[in-house]
Amino acid sequence: xxxxxxxxxxxxxxxxxxxxxxxxxxxxxxxxxxxxxxxxxxxxxxxxxxxxxxxxxxxxxxxxxxxxxxxxxxxxxxxxxxxxxxxxxxxxxxxxxxxxxxxxxxxxxxxxxxxxxxxxxxxxxxxxxxxxxxxxxxxxxxxxxxxxxxxxxxxxxxxxxxxxxxxxxxxxxxxxxxxxxxxxxxxxxxxxxxxxxxxxxxxxxxxxxxxxxxxxxxxxxxxxxxxxxxxxxxxxxxxxxxxxxxxxxxxxxxxxxxxxxxxxxxxxxxxxxxxxxxxxxxxxxxxxxxxxxxxxxxxxxxxxxxxxxxxxxxxxxxxxxxxxxxxxxxxxxxxxxxxxxxxxxxxxxxxxxxxxxxxxxxxxxxxxxxxxxxxxxxxxxxxxxxxxxxxxxxxxxxxxxxxxxxxxxxxx
Numbered sequence: 001x002x003x004x005x006x007x008x009x010x011x012x013x014x015x016x017x018x019x020x021x022x023x024x025x026x027x028x029x030x031x032x033x034x035x036x037x038x039x040x041x042x043x044x045x046x047x048x049x050x051x052x053x054x055x056x057x058x059x060x061x062x063x064x065x066x067x068x069x070x071x072x073x074x075x076x077x078x079x080x081x082x083x084x085x086x087x088x089x090x091x092x093x094x095x096x097x098x099x100x101x102x103x104x105x106x107x108x109x110x111x112x113x114x115x116x117x118x119x120x121x122x123x124x125x126x127x128x129x130x131x132x133x134x135x136x137x138x139x140x141x142x143x144x145x146x147x148x149x150x151x152x153x154x155x156x157x158x159x160x161x162x163x164x165x166x167x168x169x170x171x172x173x174x175x176x177x178x179x180x181x182x183x184x185x186x187x188x189x190x191x192x193x194x195x196x197x198x199x200x201x202x203x204x205x206x207x208x209x210x211x212x213x214x215x216x217x218x219x220x221x222x223x224x225x226x227x228x229x230x231x232x233x234x235x236x237x238x239x240x241x242x243x244x245x246x247x248x249x250x251x252x253x254x255x256x257x258x259x260x261x262x263x264x265x266x267x268x269x270x271x272x273x274x275x276x277x278x279x280x281x282x283x284x285x286x287x288x289x290x291x292x293x294x295x296x297x298x299x300x301x302x303x304x305x306x307x308x309x310x311x312x313x314x315x316x317x318x319x320x321x322x323x324x325x326x327x328x329x330x331x332x333x334x335x336x337x338x339x340x341x342x343x344x345x346x347x348x349x350x351x352x353x354x355x356x357x358x359x360x361x362x363x364x365x366x367x368x369x370x371x372x373x374x375x376x377x378x379x380x381x382x383x384x385x386x387x388x389x390x391x392x393x394x395x396x397x398x399x400x401x402x403x404x405x406x407x408x409x410x411x412x
Contacts, residue, residue, distance in 0.1 A: 032130040033082045040079065043126055044072035050118045070098065074119060078152075095156040099163030109164050113157050120153035179203050183239050183250055187214070189286020200282050204239060204250075211253040213261060214276045214288035216246050216296050217269060236264055248292075250285055253278065262306050272299035273306045294320055300407050318404045329405030332398050335385040337406075347385075350378040352403060359390075 036043065048068045077091040095116075102112045124146065182196070182203045190196055201208050215238075235254035240247060251261060258275060265273060274296030276288035291309045298315035299305040309316055318325040330337070336344050350368060354375060357363035361375040368375060379390060388395035 028131060029127065030082060032127045032134075033079055035130050035134075036126055037079050037083070039126070040072060040076055043075055043122065044068055046126075047071040047075065047115075047119055047122045050122055051115050071115075071119070074098070075123065078119075078123060091152075091156060092159050095159040096163040099160035100167040102160075103164045103167035109161060112160055112164065116153055116157045116160065120150060124149055179239070180241060183241050186250060186282055186285040187241065187248060187289045189289075191281075191283035191285055197282055206237075206252055206282065208283070209281045211255075212279050212282065212285060212288065213251045213253055213258065214285060214292040215249045215251055215261070215265065215273060216289070216292040217248075217265075217273045218246050218271045218296055218299075236261060246296075248289065258308055258310075262308065265306055269304050269306055271304055272296050273304075274299070275306060275308045277310050291316075298408065314401060315404045315408060318401060318408055322409050325401070325405040326409050328398065329402045329409065332386055332388065332402035333406055336382070339385075347378055347382050348403065348406065350375055351382055351399070354379060355400065355403075 045068070048064070048071050051067065051071070052064075074091070074094055077094045080087065081089060081091045099112065102109070182200045185191075185196055186200055191200070197208050200206070236256050237252040237254075239250040239252075241249070253261065258278065261275060265275075274292040274294070276291035276295065279285065279288045294316040295307040295309040295312060297319040298307050298312045333348075336347060339347075350364070353364045353367050354361065357367070361372040361379070364375050365372040382399075383389055386399065388399050390396055390399070
């Protein structure tokens with residue numbers, strides 16, 4: 001504890017002396033700033049020179065002129081606030097406007113904050129120079145105002161930064177909303193509108209003609225949309241939209257194949273996903289979305305699946321015409337639907353496995369854990385119940401489509 005702190009009289013005198021010195025410092029500061037006001041042009045020149053030192057200023061002359069004007073106006077507001085504090089904080093208002101402006105211009109925030117630090121230094125050094133010229137004895141009293149000056153610079157910097165961040169967020173949100181609206185319009189099939197294609201190409205940074213696909217991911221949805229790391233994924237670019245129960249993406253494939261896309265998606269698919277065929281322009285993304293939706297509807301496994309439309313065209317035909325496909329299923333496999341559910345499933349699984357094995361009972365038997373004669377007996381039972389012969393191509397085609405209908409559609 002200081003020796004005088006326990007003596008009330010000394011404490012009062014010290015406090016009075018501090019307040020008196022503070023008032024003297026403010027008075028000295030105002031007098032110096034009053035003399036500085038006519039020199040704002042020279043001060044702006046000096047500040048501009050400080051700002052451009054160390055920066056690359058191979059920019060048009062009008063940008064340099066604009067920066068000088070900003071320096072002049074900013075310093076003018078600072079001088080006016082000190083000389084006439086009752087007029088309000090025009091310096092803070094200017095800082096907010098400047099922060100918004102720099103964000104809109106896309107200039108780095110660090111440059112703006114650096115200019116405020118330099119402005120504080122140039123301003124303070126000019127004030128000290130004036131006081132030193134008038135009466136060097138006043139400099140120690142003036143030094144008390146340094147803290148107040150740098151506090152003001154911090155206030156202005158914070159106001160400019162806050163306005164910069166708000167504007168940056170608003171611009172980003174506006175850009176994201178525009179991108180989302182464009183992607184939605186393309187997915188809705190409005191790509192035939194000429195004006196939309198031009199807007200979409202600009203907003204997404206994509207060519208009107210190119211290799212594209214659409215992906216639909218169903219529930220459960222991944223927490224984040226997949227985006228391959230730089231240099232990986234064959235140059236894939238994703239533009240995601242979240243729907244009520246699906247996540248949909250326009251994918252710019254570049255040179256990548258649909259197999260590359262599938263491998264990129266695989267770690268992120270917890271349920272099922274559908275992938276369209278490759279289309280050759282933004283105008284066809286509505287068709288691609290429809291294809292991807294058909295592809296995901298062909299998934300019936302309990303394990304996650306990524307269905308490529310071009311590899312599931314028969315199943316896609318079934319789900320695209322459910323009423324007609326349902327009728328086919330009931331007509332061709334109706335007698336099986338009347339059997340005990342367990343035995344019916346055995347016959348249908350046997351038929352499906354036999355098809356996957358290219359019609360080989362010997363290859364299907366190990367997969368079904370039975371003898372190949374058992375496979376043949378089950379297939380003959382299927383023929384008797386349906387009245388179809390697996391050796392007749394037309395009957396086989398109808399049974400294959402009917403099997404898809406039974407597995408993919410509710411036939412009850």
